[in-house]
Amino acid sequence: MDKPATIKDVAELARVHAATASRALNPQTRDKVSPRTAARIVEAARALGYSPNSAARSLRTRTSSVVGVVIPDLRNPVFPPIVRGVEDALREAGYLALLGNTDGDAERERDLLATMRGQQLAGFILATSKRDGVPLGPDVSVVLVNRRTDAGDVASVVADSGAGVRALVNLLVERGHSRIGHLAGPQDTSTGVERYRAFLDGLSAHGLTPSGVEFCDAFSEQAGYDATRRLLAGGVSVTAIVAGNDMIALGCYGALAELGLRCPEDVSVTGFNDMPFVDKQRPALTTVRIPHYDIGYEAARLLLERIADPSSPPKRLVLPVELIERNSVARVALSDPPNARTGQN
Amino acid sequence: MDKPATIKDVAELARVHAATASRALNPQTRDKVSPRTAARIVEAARALGYSPNSAARSLRTRTSSVVGVVIPDLRNPVFPPIVRGVEDALREAGYLALLGNTDGDAERERDLLATMRGQQLAGFILATSKRDGVPLGPDVSVVLVNRRTDAGDVASVVADSGAGVRALVNLLVERGHSRIGHLAGPQDTSTGVERYRAFLDGLSAHGLTPSGVEFCDAFSEQAGYDATRRLLAGGVSVTAIVAGNDMIALGCYGALAELGLRCPEDVSVTGFNDMPFVDKQRPALTTVRIPHYDIGYEAARLLLERIADPSSPPKRLVLPVELIERNSVARVALSDPPNARTGQN
DNA sequence: TTGTATGCGTTATCAT
DNA sequence: ATGATAACGCATACAA
Numbered sequence: 001m002d003k004p005a006t007i008k009d010v011a012e013l014a015r016v017h018a019a020t021a022s023r024a025l026n027p028q029t030r031d032k033v034s035p036r037t038a039a040r041i042v043e044a045a046r047a048l049g050y051s052p053n054s055a056a057r058s059l060r061t062r063t064s065s066v067v068g069v070v071i072p073d074l075r076n077p078v079f080p081p082i083v084r085g086v087e088d089a090l091r092e093a094g095y096l097a098l099l100g101n102t103d104g105d106a107e108r109e110r111d112l113l114a115t116m117r118g119q120q121l122a123g124f125i126l127a128t129s130k131r132d133g134v135p136l137g138p139d140v141s142v143v144l145v146n147r148r149t150d151a152g153d154v155a156s157v158v159a160d161s162g163a164g165v166r167a168l169v170n171l172l173v174e175r176g177h178s179r180i181g182h183l184a185g186p187q188d189t190s191t192g193v194e195r196y197r198a199f200l201d202g203l204s205a206h207g208l209t210p211s212g213v214e215f216c217d218a219f220s221e222q223a224g225y226d227a228t229r230r231l232l233a234g235g236v237s238v239t240a241i242v243a244g245n246d247m248i249a250l251g252c253y254g255a256l257a258e259l260g261l262r263c264p265e266d267v268s269v270t271g272f273n274d275m276p277f278v279d280k281q282r283p284a285l286t287t288v289r290i291p292h293y294d295i296g297y298e299a300a301r302l303l304l305e306r307i308a309d310p311s312s313p314p315k316r317l318v319l320p321v322e323l324i325e326r327n328s329v330a331r332v333a334l335s336d337p338p339n340a341r342t343g344q345n
Numbered sequence: 346m347d348k349p350a351t352i353k354d355v356a357e358l359a360r361v362h363a364a365t366a367s368r369a370l371n372p373q374t375r376d377k378v379s380p381r382t383a384a385r386i387v388e389a390a391r392a393l394g395y396s397p398n399s400a401a402r403s404l405r406t407r408t409s410s411v412v413g414v415v416i417p418d419l420r421n422p423v424f425p426p427i428v429r430g431v432e433d434a435l436r437e438a439g440y441l442a443l444l445g446n447t448d449g450d451a452e453r454e455r456d457l458l459a460t461m462r463g464q465q466l467a468g469f470i471l472a473t474s475k476r477d478g479v480p481l482g483p484d485v486s487v488v489l490v491n492r493r494t495d496a497g498d499v500a501s502v503v504a505d506s507g508a509g510v511r512a513l514v515n516l517l518v519e520r521g522h523s524r525i526g527h528l529a530g531p532q533d534t535s536t537g538v539e540r541y542r543a544f545l546d547g548l549s550a551h552g553l554t555p556s557g558v559e560f561c562d563a564f565s566e567q568a569g570y571d572a573t574r575r576l577l578a579g580g581v582s583v584t585a586i587v588a589g590n591d592m593i594a595l596g597c598y599g600a601l602a603e604l605g606l607r608c609p610e611d612v613s614v615t616g617f618n619d620m621p622f623v624d625k626q627r628p629a630l631t632t633v634r635i636p637h638y639d640i641g642y643e644a645a646r647l648l649l650e651r652i653a654d655p656s657s658p659p660k661r662l663v664l665p666v667e668l669i670e671r672n673s674v675a676r677v678a679l680s681d682p683p684n685a686r687t688g689q690n
Numbered sequence: 691t692t693g694t695a696t697g698c699g700t701t702a703t704c705a706t
Numbered sequence: 707a708t709g710a711t712a713a714c715g716c717a718t719a720c721a722a
Binding site for chain 4: 365
């Protein structure tokens with residue numbers, strides 16, 4: 001009894017034919033067999049520790065209970081909760097997650113997708129950040145995370161970045177800021193451009209214009225540091241900086257400290273993502289919390305829906321974000337000469 | 346031409362039999378076919394965009410190029426780099442990673458392993474933390490991470506926790522500390538007991554005994570906070586605390602601050618793991634860096650070795666750790682009455 | 691309701 | 707060196 005039991009073994013023990021056992025064991029077709037024999041078969045399966053051979057099943061049904069999950073890099077702290085959410089939703093449905101990292105490299109992504117396609121996967125969850133098209137045919141189910149194609153024919157789940165940035169800008173304006181700069185994320189990522197646009201929109205809603213924008217070539221601390229140095233070297237004077245994400249904000253902290261500028265007394269800083277431990281920084285970072293786990297969970301739910309009914313229209317989910325006020329935003333000091341237009345709202 | 350090409354299509358185009366095509370396309374058996382026809386077959390495969398159906402292959406060969414990776418929770422910051430290392434090593438060998446979280450629940454682990462076993466996986470990497478036996482037969486290849494069975498018949502990769510803790514204790518003693526307490530991790534985890542034992546050993550190597558030990562019921566900030574309160578509520582006076590890991594150390598920071606104790610001036614604190622951002626805490630945490638990525642990478646290498654040659658003896662790898670000195674350890678103040686035995690080394 | 695027959699795509703064995 | 711054949715385990719169309 002070394003080898004795992006097959007459905008034939010189960011059938012034999014239950015004294016039925018393999019086809020009957022198959023029907024009894026499959027929830028889909030269970031009602032096609034009498035309750036009495038079904039119970040006997042289930043019992044036999046349990047006794048033998050039967051677990052179906054998924055390779056055989058996949059070969060036969062041309063699909064599997066495995067979903068490909070492709071992300072840039074698991075070490076980026078936004079992805080673990082997303083992947084965890086995906087995995088939880090998948091497991092509830094009896095599905096498994098096949099994980100792959102691309103490091104944002106288009107070729108790696110193609111290779112990985114090609115390899116995975118050979119695995120008869122039921123679908124894909126793509127969280128890669130570049131904005132180019134989806135390199136998969138229309139026959140496979142796909143859900144995009146943190147990213148949307150310009151064409152609306154692919155399901156996606158994103159956070160409402162725009163609302164988050166506008167909330168940040170509103171907070172700043174409420175606190176009396178009018179000279180506000182932006183450390184924008186890479187403009188070849190959808191989050192980077194969305195937040196940049198929302199920053200512009202949020203400002204203009206208050207009749208303001210940006211006091212300086214610098215673009216980061218990565219969502220990294222180093223890039224944030226460099227961009228801050230550039231922003232301030234240009235002689236622009238700001239009382240607040242909206243960073244493209246938390247990492248960039250942390251880099252900004254470092255540059256500010258080096259420049260002898262205090263945060264938040266001299267310049268307020270905001271982040272984006274609410275990564276672990278930004279609440280423990282000095283000062284604790286005011287930022288926007290993104291429901292990463294929920295994004296992953298809902299993405300998997302959406303994918304499961306599409307797998308169950310491929311003809312269903314691809315939904316595009318936008319999840320709300322939450323403003324997290326901490327200590328990196330201060331009311332602009334009275335000694336700081338207020339902008340002439342300050343009284344207007 | 347909707348459906349993906351099969352090996353039969355390739356064979357037809359190359360005007361050979363499917364069996365020949367199979368031989369030509371498989372690196373293992375390529376030399377059993379003439380170079381001329383082999384080239385023709387490879388060309389045909391490329392022309393048709395042929396990619397083998399892994400379900401059929403798995404069904405036939407009773408194995409696959411997929412490895413199961415089981416961890417407690419991806420959101421625990423030690424796991425992402427481990428999983429990334431695993432994935433990189435696997436991909437270099439053309440393998441894929443099937444990921445599952447157990448939340449440390451034994452039943453969940455059993456279920457997951459049962460589900461995965463049905464997938465004809467080539468092997469498993471288990472990073473679950475409980476110390477009980479491995480719930481898999483001897484026929485499947487397994488490598489343990491951060492954990493070893495008491496029996497030495499299973500391959501494993503661990504960090505040298507003992508050396509790390511001893512380095513921490515040595516540092517503390519060098520700095521004049523002799524009243525040292527320990528916030529031990531859960532004693533049903535191998536890391537928890539290993540570090541506890543190493544703490545005792547390290548101390549006794551200097552002729553010291555612990556000035557207090559409290560056990561945490563989890564490797565969490567809250568548990569660290571609670572344990573610190575208990576330790577100090579007992580009236581014990583320590584000048585240094587060795588925490589079971591970084592999270593516990595962070596909880597310790599919190600409790601100390603609440604008690605009006607300054608770190609490191611009043612009490613020094615050490616962590617373990619060197620999680621992201623502990624270098625940005627106040628004070629920056631002195632800790633031990635574990636080569637998480639390498640652990641994952643080497644674990645996958647070991648597994649691949651065992652898959653290639655199941656009769657090879659199960660290796661047990663111990664990777665070196667690195668002491669990271671930052672600002673949470675101070676020389677004990679002169680005003681603090683030194684222990685009578687201080688002069689002994 | 692249950693049994694029979696067939697094929698999914700691949701590779702291993704045997705024959706040529 | 708290549709071809710023919712069978713079998714891996716399962717699910718389904720069809721027959722009973």
